[in-house]
Amino acid sequence: MRSNFVFQEIWIGLRRNLTMTVALIVVVAISLSLLGTGLLFIKQVSSTRTYWQSKVEISIYLCTADSANPNCHGEYTQAQYDQINQTLTSMKGRQVQDVFFQNHDQAYAQFKQFFANDQAYVSTVKANDIPASFEVKLVNPQRDYNIVYSAVNGAAGVDLVVNEMTILDKFYKLLDGLRNAVVIVALILVVAAVLLVSNTIRLSAFNRRRETGIMRLVGASNLYIQMPFLLEGVIAGLLGWVLATGLLIGVKSLLLNNLQQYFSYNVGLSTGDLVQVIVLAMCVGVLLCGVTSFVTLRRYLRV
């Protein structure tokens, strides 16, 4: 097979069909980058989830002087503190892995640190407004939460028991929803890309029906007649993939790395993860365009 002849034919095909080719490349690029973004999201969510699952705790907030809870009668007392502390320590080794007490001053210091860029807010809050709390680390968060919860909930001096996992679950539901939306849009675009590939190849074959007719007459093999069209699809797919790669790197460095700033822990995706997604996107792009072209040609370029 004479490669320069084939490439010349591809070039002619792509140029004659310029608007369709550009549309095809853009649609492939966007669908691949959305697909890739979805994959990056999945990786991101699972990596943060594993991280958080090892960290979550139950926070048991104690009453402050201003607590609205009817269970509270002003600031918690030393006796109440001792009682709760004893309950929790007695569960140690069975349900409770670790207990850590945070008094007003420590909690306030942490609060000030979290809201360091909002001094106006910090200045309205006094140390006593921030409740002291027991931070409880569970042996098995799924199994033990209810036991510990019922042991301390409603005990004198306890204002509120918060399972951090439920807060995180809301956050993860949001992320999951976002991910699903991205993947669904990506799949719709993939369908659009398939139809567009098929149309572009048909148009291209129609544009060159004179050439292909002569090729058939003089006895060119099917492979020879179809190869330029097939490669045309694959090349458009590859160009779309190159654009998608740029977009994915953008998504990773602008979006996901910025997201990273809101976590004080390292849960970022490695370059390896990104490369994996990009390579996968290439396979999807090339296969998608190649297979669609092939099937289209089988139907419209009979010998």
Place this chain on the structure above:
Amino acid sequence: MIEFQNVTKIYPNQNRAALENVDLTIEKGEFVFLVGPSGSGKSSFLRLALREEKPSNGRILVAGKDLARLPNYKVPHLRRRIGCVFQDFRLLPNKSVYQNVAFALEVIGKPRRFIKRVVPEVIDLVGLEGKHDRMPTELSGGEQQRVAMARAFVNRPQILLADEPTGNIDPATSIGIMKVLDRINRTGTTVVMATHDAAIVDSMRKRVIELEYGKIVRDQVRGVYGQAY
């Protein structure tokens, strides 16, 4: 070289047969005119020989191959042994004379050195010396048909099928075209030409096969076009 054994061809959604029980043999090196009014089955005959269509009934042998037993992937190889010329030339308008002829060899993967040697020879053979770089639009109808013949012949086919090659050309120019076909025939190539042109048939004195409503009504060794037309 071409053998039709009791061939019938009925196109889908048609009740009349395009060809009916056609039985004929064309030997290697023969020059045969296929005559008859429009719709008599001349083009169907050529399409069947090229295996663009399959017969509804009967057996066709071309260049020693039974077309019914020829698998699809071998059809291109059959077509490399058959050259084709048409009434409407079918040249590529964006390629020069040389490129049009070379195209036929490029697409069957012939090496460039071979193409460079063979193409000028064939262009000279059809009488277009010095016009290698002309575009088809710069040529007369007769010259365009010569390019088409050069393209059909460049791969030295055993058979040349011509479907009304002089149909779009004035009588004076047609004589030149016939001379080229005759020259090609003298190299040992079997030529089958479908035509309406009585003057040409009468002047050549070659074998004439007349079709009417898909049936052979006459097969003469040194025939004329016929009195009826």
